[in-house]
Amino acid sequence: MSYPDHGKYEWLPILYDMVSELKPKKIVEFGPGSGCTTIAMAKALDENNIDGHIKSYDIWDDKYWGSRGVTQAEYDAWSVSNYITLEQLDFYSWVKNGCENFDFLYFDINNTAEKIENLYDVVKNQIKNGSVVFFEGGSKERDLHGHNGGGMYEIKDKLGYKILTGNVKYSASAIYNTEIYNLDFS
Ligand SMILES: C[S@@+](CC[C@H](N)C(=O)[O-])C[C@H]1O[C@@H](n2cnc3c(N)ncnc32)[C@H](O)[C@@H]1O
DSSP, rough: OOOOOSSTTTHHHHHHHHHHHHHSEEEEEETTTTTTHHHHHHHHHHHTTTOEEEEEEEOOGGGGGGHHHHHHHHHHHOGGGGGGEEEEHHHHHHHHTOOOOOOOHHHHSSHHHHHHHHHHHHHHHHHTOOOOOEEOOOOOTTTGGGGOOOGGGGHHHTTEEEEEEOOSOOOOOOOTTTTTOOOOOO
């Protein structure tokens, strides 16, 4: 199990384990930023001989997150570029163009309740059919720290998401069909 030390996301091992267990062929990621989360997923594919690929999309809206070139250089440095196609694409353009199919989706675009709900609305049929969504946030504590207000926890039952971490700021959650999966990664 190898990936960069994120410094904040202590749940990267859960992301790694989930990809290792689910063996997704097609992963879509929104918000790689500088690339830690993509590398964790790509290493899970590589180290478990999974025949999967990651389409990773970002708009690099803040220079804190670098640029496409800087993120790509991180993938190269970790020898995982073969597993990843990195593109500049806005989540809302993806929605407008009808969304693409995926087995596993990682979502991390400065998440708010509104963005998670928007995502859920456009992928709920895929989730019903077995696709899994993993997103940053979801805990009560996280709602106290979001840039754009809280409210994620209030839609927990409506969306049926499961919090994968403790009640901490840097939390992570997943939405999946519980009639298909019995996932426990905590
Ligand atoms: C919190 S960072 C992601 C952190 C990253 N996953 C990591 O491993 O540290 C959020 C990222 O979402 C991107 N982003 C924000 N809005 C977006 C949108 N509408 N579509 C695609 N990416 C977006 C930002 O440019 C930024 O790189």
